[in-house]
Amino acid sequence: MPTYEYFCPTCNQAVTLQMPMSQHDRGEAACPQCGGHELRPQVGTFFAKTSRKS
Numbered sequence: 001m002p003t004y005e006y007f008c009p010t011c012n013q014a015v016t017l018q019m020p021m022s023q024h025d026r027g028e029a030a031c032p033q034c035g036g037h038e039l040r041p042q043v044g045t046f047f048a049k050t051s052r053k054s
């Protein structure tokens with residue numbers, strides 16, 4: 001199962017979550033500490049690879 005890194009503005013800290021890719025695509029990630037859905041995906045190598053694709 002892939003691991004995703006997010007930043008939670010409520011907790012003001014980065015959180016790491018494991019979830020199926022399908023769940024991530026639906027934006028169902030929730031902060032494990034506050035349960036909030038305001039998580040912002042951290043820009044990492046996983047996303048950097050696809051950002052320039054035409």
Ligand SMILES: [Zn+2]
Nearest residue numbers: 008011031034
């Ligand atoms: Zn939080």
